[in-house]
Amino acid sequence: MDLNLSAVTRPVERLMATAQNGFEVLRWGGLETGAVPSPFQIVENKPMYKLRRYFPPDSRPGQPSAGPPVLMVHPMMMSANMWDVTRQDGAVGILHEAGTDPWVIDFGSPDEVEGGMERNLTDHIVALNEAIDAVKEATGQSVHLAGYSQGGMFCYQTAAYRRTKDIASIVAFGSPVDTLAALPMGIPPNLGAVAADFMADHVFNRIDIPGWLARTGFQMLDPLKTAKARLDFLFALHDRDALLPREQQRRFLDSEGWIAWSGPAVSELLKQFIAHNRMMSGGFVINGQLVTLSDITCPVLAFIGEVDDIGQPASVRGIKRAAPAADVYEVMIRAGHFGLVVGSKAATATWPTVADWVRWQAGQDSRPAAIAPMQDNTAEPDESGVALSARLMHSVAEASELALSLARGAADAVVNANKSARTLAVETARTLPRLTRLGQINDHTRISLGRIIDEQAAGAPNGEFLLFDGRVHTYEAVNRRINNVVRGLIGVGVRQGGRVGVLMDTRPSALVAIAALSRLGAVAVLMPADADLEEAVRLGGVTEVITDPGNLEAALKLPVQALVLGGGESRDLNLPGDSNVIDMEKIDPDAVELPGWYRPNPGFARDLAFIAFNSVGGVLAPKQMTNYRWALSAFGTASAAALGRGDTVYCLTPLHHQSGLLVSLGGAVVGGTRIALSRGLEPDRFRAEIRQYGVTVVSYTWTMLRDVIDDTVDHSLLLRGNHPVRLFIGSGMPPGLWLRTVDAFAPANIVEFFATTDGQAVLANVSGAKVGSKGRPLPGGGQVEVAAYDPVEDLILEDHRGFVVVAEPNQVGVLLARPWGPIDPTASVKRGVFAPGDTWICTEYVFRRDADGDFWLLGNRPLLIRTARGVVFPESVTDAVTRINAVDLAATYGAEVPGGTIAVTAITVRPGMTVTAADLTDAFAAMPVGPAPDIVQVVAEIPLSATYRPTASTLRADGVPKASRNTWHLEPDTGKYKRLTAAGRARLCGTDDVSDTED
Missing domain, CATH: 3.40.50.12780 (ANL, N-terminal domain)
Structure with a gap:
């Protein structure tokens, strides 16, 4: 009989409890938990922010002074109450119990403040900068900054803005730094940058983001998890005791925790730190001042969520490269974005670790076991830090355990599909x-x-x-x-x-x-x-x-x-x-x-x-x-x-x-x-x-x-x-x-x-694949051609009809340019060059064009060095010798000797290095055209022009180099270089004078 009665009454009781709890949720937005917020004092009250000090000293009898101050910074879209969602498990309560002095900056809700929707990103940085000064003045201690998501970005930016003055450390939770390394939802970085730039210039310069839209956007980043959480809540609505421990967190995420964003602040965030990724590159602007994270010198601790789709690991770890002068550490937690700072994982792992970090920085304890030095991020710059496969699997796992292998395979295929094609498309469009x-x-x-x-x-x-x-x-x-x-x-x-x-x-x-x-x-x-x-x-x-x-x-x-x-x-x-x-x-x-x-x-x-x-x-x-x-x-x-x-x-x-x-x-x-x-x-x-x-x-x-x-x-x-x-x-x-x-x-x-000076001929080596090449004609520029050239006779070659011959691949030629617009009066103009009536300008520069169509400069036509062994091309010689690792600068010029000219190459050597005769022999043997120089000498200095071009006029005036340990001459019979002796110099000069001795 009792069993039958229980079978009837239990469903009724469950139904009544569900109805009662549901009515309370519908009427009041949630269940009454009886929780009391942590006590705090408003230390600063300004239009841009309020500065809260939690558990102020006068409310803590028996404690003569507060511990190290920790100033917590919330992101623009979330209320500052996020640090005190539950007193027992919230940030301020745990940090207070651990002996620190918790402070919170509250930017308020901009839609409830006069002029609030006109706030920009700089306003938040300047406000945090002032708050740091206030905490320092009140406590007499340097401040530990702790910021969640964009609040962590504020901490980084403000620390750089004030060059780390009065900042003991920075603790950031899921805060992106290298934003283009890993965008949410697997968005390709190039597409994300373009979209962010467009949104900044054409959307958020006109509209703002209300709180409900910020909440919806956050929930849509993980819709399966959001749906599962709501279903779990409905299914447990009869069990008030099971719901109460998480009720404050649920109400915060579903309604109370979200505040509006001002359009100018969102626009500046998108443009500076997503489209242009300037937390990584530096050069972002705060209050008209250019700022770089490389000015951060205090220790940094970054909390990373393994399944965080907003602050993905590759993006968060960007702080290691962005702030190379700082000691950077990390803590990896199996949590999503919000779970890093609120919830059971935060209460048991995040905040105790933060307290341990503060004690370690104060010299009161050793480094906590959970904290490890951050390693250099080796992820591809255009690949998401949290693999798309990992994000899909995490979402699927929330709903079902089925088809994980299929999701992994499909997601990996998406990640690996033609990254170069995306890059090419963006650059082509530009x-x-x-x-x-x-x-x-x-x-x-x-x-x-x-x-x-x-x-x-x-x-x-x-x-x-x-x-x-x-x-x-x-x-x-x-x-x-x-x-x-x-x-x-x-x-x-x-x-x-x-x-x-x-x-x-x-x-x-x-x-x-x-x-x-x-x-x-x-x-x-x-x-x-x-x-x-x-x-x-x-x-x-x-x-x-x-x-x-x-x-x-x-x-x-x-x-x-x-x-x-x-x-x-x-x-x-x-x-x-x-x-x-x-x-x-x-x-x-x-x-x-x-x-x-x-x-x-x-x-x-x-x-x-x-x-x-x-x-x-x-x-x-x-x-x-x-x-x-x-x-x-x-x-x-x-x-x-x-x-x-x-x-x-x-x-x-x-x-x-x-x-x-x-x-x-x-x-x-x-x-x-x-x-x-x-x-x-x-x-x-x-x-x-x-x-x-x-x-x-x-x-x-x-x-x-x-x-x-x-x-x-x-x-x-x-x-x-x-x-x-x-x-x-x-x-x-x-x-x-x-x-x-x-x-x-x-x-x-x-x-x-x-x-060329007149701009008629322009070449560009865009790929950089062929070091030393001048590249190819610039698209959209003038037409150029290489005319076949006899350097010995100094003649441009013509065919039997009198037209100029186009140089074959790797044949020496003179660069010609088809003129566009006014022609410089001093230019060498030629007509009827390749066809009747055409007009070309002779640039007087000698080139060769290789089989791929790339141009290589050999020298200026009047400055070619005509020796008894043939015509030496100065640029080709200089390019060859500077490829020797020990060579710093080089200049090639002609030196007059009785009966002709010899080619001399002067080089300077990098500190602590030497050049050998074998180095020279090998370097010049690789030249594709023209003979090697007769003499190579090491000099103390090669003069540079105002544009840093090595000049040979002073060296040329000194004549033929003297014999020395650091001067070599070419043996034509063997093609090898030997140390220049007085006798060898005399032979080159065509004299019997061997009076010169080694220096």
Whole structure:
């Protein structure tokens, strides 16, 4: 009878309990648990944040002082109450019981604060920065920062912003650093970057994210787990005792824990730290200041969830490379994203480990067993850290134990499918429009530096453009400054077509001056400070000179009016009353009335835009550049380097140099990238700035990078992957230095350009596969051809009809270019070359083209060395000898001897290394064309030009090298090198004088 009654009453009781509990959930949002929140005191109350101190000292009788302070930081989408979901199992309660002093920064819900939905990411960093100061002042101790998810990102960013001042350590829970290493849901990194950039620019600049949407998005990352949790709750709704221990956590995740995101903050997060991944590269902007995680020097502990789809292991471990100066540790926990900080795993593993970490950092205990040094992340940069197979299996396991092997196989197939195809698609989509536009330029196309900057400012006014001295300037700000300077130039009488000298150090005002002249339609005459300035004024037809305060003294000596621009706070010029100087900074641009003739950016492609100067044999030579010449290099650089908005181009050369103007500035402007201007090449500055600016592309000329590569300071923290550089781009790098550079900066690549001064011929080695090659003709550029050439007779070869013969593969030839636009008056023009009536320019450069179609420079036609053994090609010889690992610099030149010329190669040797005769014999034996030099000598120094090009003029003036231990001569009969003796030198010189002895 009792059994029958129990069978009836138990279902009824269960039904009634379910109904009662369900009614309570529907009415109040959850079950009443009777839990009391942990006590806290509001120490700071500001519009941006409140600073809570939990269990303040006055509420803890018998404890004279608090322990080490731990300041906890919540992500933007979650309430600060996440640290106290349950008093017994929550972060603040456990840390308090362990003897620490828990603090929490509460950013509040922005939709409930006046102006809250206008908050950006910088506001949160500045607020946390102030909170750290407040905790330090209140406790007198350095602060341990602890941040969950994006809160951990805030901790990293703030620590870098304040250069780790007053920070004892950082503890981050599932906080992504290398965001593109592992995006949620297995999203490909290239697609994710593009999508994030689009969303930042076109979605979240218009809308915000309410709390309910943040909650829904979080739950959709693991829909099976969310559905399972809700079903489990419904099935257990009759059992109140079973539900209560997890009720507060359930209510937090289902409703109470989510707050709104402001659109500007989301937009900045997407752009800086996902699309551009600048926590890894450096160069993110906080309060106008450029910041890099490499400035973090305090210990770091990263908690990693094995099945965390948001803060995936590969992404979290990025902190190891991003902060190479910090001691970085990790703890791996079998948990998802939220489970790292709330729940049973967090209560038993996470927070006790954090307490142990704090004690260890305070010197009170040894390193906890669960904490291990973080290893370098070896995952592929474009492959998810949590394999898609692992994520699928984890989700499937929540619902069923079936078909795991099938899920694993299918997921692995998705992960491994054509990563290179994704990369190619993105780069093609970026490059093709530039090449198409370049190919459409004709004489009457309006194109100029000023116009392209105008276009970029209209398309992305808040886009970061100019970096200098640790500060950032947007396209809109730079463009506005350019327009103001244009008004100033008009106000002092400069007109379209006028020639104005620019005598300025590398600085933002120099870029602005050059761009303003372009926008006005005037010609910028770029004057190097170390040149003969009066001669530059005469050759350039200069009527005014724009200068900065640092070059004003030199400008005052010139017979033209000086216009002073820039100088920052140094505006007291102390000018005499009768000086021929105008301070441009004192001109009110709004007071200048624009004349009727002014049209912004009037320049056609055919118009002269710039005049630069080269020194040829000590004589200053002007080089005219049209807008097309500028556009060809600018679009070519942007295309060859695949520049995008996530890149930062580092300009090491002065803007008056063609590399700075055409490659660095031109490529950056066309690519819509940031350009970082350097005050000069110094190894220490280089290492600091590439991190601070997040440099991805470095421009160079000739041997410029040699000082950086060979600097004796230990730069192991910078190199071997611990740097943001992906590409070096420039011209003239010797093969030996090329090899050392790619070794030191692996996995960065090198794009080597070759371009004639007039821009009619442009080659680019984009792949970098053939070290030393100048590559192939740039798509969209002019047509080039190699004319067969007899170097002995110095004749371009013709066929029986009188047309020029095209050189066969690996045959010596002269590079010809089919002209586009205006032809330089000094150019060597040839007509009827390959067909009746055609026109070509002879560049005077000698090349060979290999069987694959790649071009190799052999030398300049007038500088080929004609010896008794044949014609020696200087560039080929120099390239060969610099491939010897011990060789630093090299220069090949002709030395006159009685009855002819001999070829001499001078080399310098890297410290601690030696060169042998066998090294030389092997190196020159590998040359594909031309004989080896007659003499090779080791010299103490090879002079470098202002562009870091090795020069031989001083060495040539010294004549034939003397016999010494470090001088070798070629034995023609054997093809081997032997040490040069006095007798051997006498034979080479054709004399009987053997008076020279070994030095």
